[in-house]
Structures are given as structure tokens and as C-alpha cells.
Amino acid sequence: MLKHEDIWRAIDSLAAQNSLSPSGLARKAGLDPTTFNKSKRITQKNKQRWPSTESIAKILAATDSTLAEFVNLVGEESAGLLAKKIPVQDLLQASSIGQFDHNGHPVGETWDEALFARVDDINAFGLEITGNSYQPVYNNGDLLIVSPNADLRRGDRIALMTINHEILIKELVRNSPLKAELKGLAASHQNTTIMTQDIIWIARILWASQ
Numbered sequence: 621m622l623k624h625e626d627i628w629r630a631i632d633s634l635a636a637q638n639s640l641s642p643s644g645l646a647r648k649a650g651l652d653p654t655t656f657n658k659s660k661r662i663t664q665k666n667k668q669r670w671p672s673t674e675s676i677a678k679i680l681a682a683t684d685s686t687l688a689e690f691v692n693l694v695g696e697e698s699a700g701l702l703a704k705k706i707p708v709q710d711l712l713q714a715s716s717i718g719q720f721d722h723n724g725h726p727v728g729e730t731w732d733e734a735l736f737a738r739v740d741d742i743n744a745f746g747l748e749i750t751g752n753s754y755q756p757v758y759n760n761g762d763l764l765i766v767s768p769n770a771d772l773r774r775g776d777r778i779a780l781m782t783i784n785h786e787i788l789i790k791e792l793v794r795n796s797p798l799k800a801e802l803k804g805l806a807a808s809h810q811n812t813t814i815m816t817q818d819i820i821w822i823a824r825i826l827w828a829s830q
Contacts, residue, residue, distance in 0.1 A: 624661075624668045630693035631656055631671060631679065638683050649682035651675055687736065704739075707731035708746035708763065715787045724768040724781065724821025734763075739826060741767040747779060747787070754789055757805040763829040764789070770824040777805070777825040783818050795822070 635645035635656070642656035654660060655675060663669050680690060707726045709719065721727050725743040734746060749762045758764070766779050776792045780800070790802035790812075799815050800822060 624670065626694050627671060628656075628661055630690055630695075631676075633693045634679060634683060634685060634690065645679055645682070646675075649675070649678040651678060704736065705733040706736055706739075706744050706746055706765070708734045708748065710748040710750045711787055711789075712750050714747055715781070715785050717785055720781065720821060722820065724823050736765060736829075739765065739767065741769045741826075743768045744826070747789075749789075753808075754805050758789065758828060765826045765828070766823045767826050768821065768823040770826065772822065772824055778802075778822055779825060780814070780822045781820040782814065783820060785820075789825070 631645070632642055635642050638645065638648075640648060642658075643653040646655040647653045656671070661669055676690065679685075680687065709726075709731055713719070713730065718728055719726060719730070723743075726745045731745070736746070744765060744767050747764045747766055749758045749760055749764065752760055764779065772778065772792060772795050774792060774794060778790055778792050780788045780790060780802070782788065788802070789805060790809075791805060793801040793803050793811070795801070797816060799813050800819060801811070801813050803811050
């Protein structure tokens with residue numbers, strides 16, 4: 621069970637590692653200096669108050685820390701409730717045969733693992749951008765978190781594998797039982813339409829680590 625005191629202890633530890641008080645850490649992250657005060661950790665009705673995910677994200681950015689490092693501060697017992705390991709590959713390797721089943725779920729032994737904030741999709745995976753073909757939207761080394769089970773919506777950025785085992789990163793214009801209409805992300809990319817019969821899987825990009 622994720623414990624209230626574990627989260628706050630991790631915030632205090634992060635502050636100490638950076639030679640800051642909790643209020644100094646909040647100030648460095650652009651938050652109200654009282655955000656992490658001990659008086660703010662319990663409400664006036666004596667109920668536990670939890671830090672927001674936005675405030676945690678801001679202190680990680682301000683201290684140049686990773687989620688994995690913060691999870692380690694939280695403690696092993698609570699780590700699995702804050703984040704999970706998901707399979708990760710670069711686009712080139714992921715495009716090779718045998719990396720996905722017919723549902724677009726990663727399979728095989730060649731995937732690496734990385735720790736990320738927990739997502740609802742147990743089949744979520746990461747794709748690392750290789751090269752500069754998706755600039756300026758995505759750069760070499762950016763990691764895309766992809767959810768095969770998420771509903772697709774117009775305007776979503778998606779990853780798609782064709783029957784030629786090519787993985788494309790596009791914006792979804794329209795998806796029908798017959799075809800997917802796609803918009804290129806880079807200025808040099810043309811809009812395209814791919815027939816459903818030529819698609820192995822299509823999945824929504826939840827977010828990108830940039």
C-alpha cells in the first residue's frame with residue numbers, strides 16, 4: 621500500500637539531497653514556498669493531504685531528477701504503486717519481425733525495461749525515436765509511451781505498424797473500418813491514407829519523454 625508518510629519523506633529527502641529545505645525546494649520549483657510545509661500535510665480536519673502529481677513533476681524538473689530516483693526515495697514497498705516497468709525498444713529494433721503480437725502487444729526477449737509513471741494499460745510500451753525524421757515534434761532519443769488498448773480519437777498522435785513491418789508516427793485525422801487517414805508530423809511528411817487491411821496494429825501515444 622502506498623503510504624502517505626513515504627511520499628512526504630521522499631520529498632524531504634529530495635530537498636536534502638539538493639541542500640534545500642522543503643520550502644526551498646518548493647520555491648526552486650516555482651511553487652508556493654509553503655507547499656511542502658509539515659502543516660500542509662494534514663488538513664484542518666486531521667485528514668491526510670497528498671502532494672499533487674503536478675508538484676512532484678515540478679520538483680523533479682527543478683532538481684534534474686528522474687521518476688526512478690524519486691521512486692527509490694519513496695521506498696521499495698510503495699514503488700510499485702507509483703510507477704511500473706514497461707518494455708522499451710528503439711524504432712528500428714521494434715520494426716523487426718517478432719516484436720509484437722497481432723494485437724500490437726510487445727512480445728519476445730529483446731525488449732529493454734524502463735521505469736515510468738503507472739499507466740492503466742498493462743500492455744503499454746515505449747518506442748525511442750531514432751534519427752531526426754520527426755523533427756521538430758520529436759527529436760532523436762525521445763521516448764514515446766504507447767497504449768495499444770487506449771481508445772483512438774481524432775487528433776491523437778499514434779504509432780502504426782504496416783504489413784511491411786514499418787512503424788510510422790503520425791497524427792490521426794480519421795479512422796474507419798476501411799482506412800486510416802493520417803497527417804505527417806514533420807513538414808517534409810505528406811498526409812497519407814492506409815487501408816485497414818495493410819495495418820497490423822495502430823495505437824495511441826499517451827505522452828512523450830522529451
